[in-house]
Amino acid sequence: xxxxxxxxxxxxxxxxxxxxxxxxxxxxxxxxxxxxxxxxxxxxxxxxxxxxxxxxxxxxxxxxxxxxxxxxxxxxxxxxxxxxxxxxxxxxxxxxxxxxxxxxxxxxxxxxxxxxxxxxxxxxxxxxxxxxxxxxxxxxxxxxxxxxx
Numbered sequence: 748x749x750x751x752x753x754x755x756x757x758x759x760x761x762x763x764x765x766x767x768x769x770x771x772x773x774x775x776x777x778x779x780x781x782x783x784x785x786x787x788x789x790x791x792x793x794x795x796x797x798x799x800x801x802x803x804x805x806x807x808x809x810x811x812x813x814x815x816x817x818x819x820x821x822x823x824x825x826x827x828x829x830x831x832x833x834x835x836x837x838x839x840x841x842x843x844x845x846x847x848x849x850x851x852x853x854x855x856x857x858x859x860x861x862x863x864x865x866x867x868x869x870x871x872x873x874x875x876x877x878x879x880x881x882x883x884x885x886x887x888x889x890x891x892x893x894x895x896x
Contacts, residue, residue: 748788748852749828751777754801754886758821760870761877768868773818774799775880779828780844780852781893788892789852793859796820801886809886813865822857823870823878824849846873 758775760768776796780788797814804810813820829843844852850872860867870876 748784748792748856748892749779749781750792750796750890751825751828752796752799752801752888752890753777753880754883755821756881756883758878758880760821760823760868761879762871762874768821768823768870770819770821770866770868772816772883773866774813774820775878776820776822777825777828777878778822778853778856779824779826780849781829782842782844784844784852784892789855790859792890792892793856793863795890797860797863797865799888799890801888814863819866819868820860821868821870822853822860823876824853824872 753775755773755775757771758769759766774796798812800812801809802811802813802816826840826843826849829840830838831842832838843849853872857867857869
């Protein structure tokens with residue numbers, strides 16, 4: 748699975764003009780299941796995200812996790828993280844998981860974060876969503892479960 752993790756002061760996702768998920772300080776995580784991801788990829792990536800130390804401590808160093816600060820997580824599915832731009836001008840998405848399995852892994856990722864005690868809001872898989880955020884820092888981290896085999 749791939750995730751783009753952003754430290755935020757606040758974030759919100761809307762569908763058809765209606766807010767369906769909103770958080771204050773915490774993480775906005777755009778997530779994509781990749782073809783061939785193992786069943787445990789969602790739980791392993793969720794554990795890494797929950798422990799990711801990208802929040803400031805008393806000395807101003809990035810030394811605290813979203814769990815440490817009592818923050819929340821907004822999880823939004825984004826298959827375009829699978830984009831292949833190696834040829835031509837139009838990205839290809841053949842490395843993204845099928846919609847059925849992709850949705851299952853996306854939901855499993857959000858549930859794994861909840862199981863770790865984090866408040867989690869989600870977008871709507873496959874919907875046309877508008878995501879707004881105030882990126883804090885800015886801090887944006889790319890993570891891929893394939894980086895830890």
